[in-house]
Amino acid sequence: MSFIDLQVGPWRGVELLRGLTGPAETPAGCKSFSWRHDGTARLGGVLERAQVQVLIDAEAVPDKVQRAQPEAFGLRSVTTESAGEAYVFAGRMFGRAGDVDTIEPCAAAQLTIAPGTELAITVYEEFEYAIVAADGDLAVNNTDVPGRSVGLLDAGHRTLGLKNRSDSIAHALILGGQPTH
Structure with missing residues (x-):
């Protein structure tokens, strides 16, 4: 591996x-x-x-x-329809705090996205992000991120656009933190 x-x-x-x-x-x-x-x-x-x-x-x-098994909460698509669910493991996202303690400011959250769904997520402008597409084909800010790959987003964005382009549920892990370079 x-x-x-x-x-x-x-x-x-x-x-x-x-x-x-x-x-x-x-x-x-x-x-x-x-x-x-x-x-x-x-x-x-x-x-x-x-x-x-x-x-x-x-x-x-x-x-x-540390182990985290937070409560799931619903996601809404850009058309406000039910879009799946999310879990926040570390840091803050979606107005929720994760259970995993960190010394350095960072974020980790799971998204389970319904097929064909498009989301707009508010993110920290000072963070850069990695979107891990565990399965399903995603688009991140209109850039393809095929299943079993990772998309990267530099700091400076206030929102993150995600779309599940597959015919089945897509699982994604969003990781964020302040640039170190």
Whole structure:
């Protein structure tokens, strides 16, 4: 397995796991943040049946294992119809705070997006973002992000446009943080 380089705030890399594949060994200087489609995330340790493993700078988080299983909340499309649901794991998004403590300001949230749905999400202008398309084909600000890939967005945006272009539900992980370069 190999990680896709991110360099988004404290987020360093991402690995899209297949089936029962376990997470890769965490490189020195990083901690593992694992995520599962059911709205569960874990910082440190192993999360069984995780779909994605993300690397975060070890200095950006406390030295403890943390598990988050927040309540889901509904999303509305740009036409105000029901669009799916979201979970906030770390930082603040959608007016909600995540349970995973961080030292460095950052954000991590899951979106489960209905087929053909378009969303407009308010984001922190000072953050850069990575959108991990675990499955389904997405468009991020009109740029294609195929399933099992990552789209990157520089700081300076107040909103993020997302569209699920697939015929099935799409799961996405949004990671944000202040630029380090």
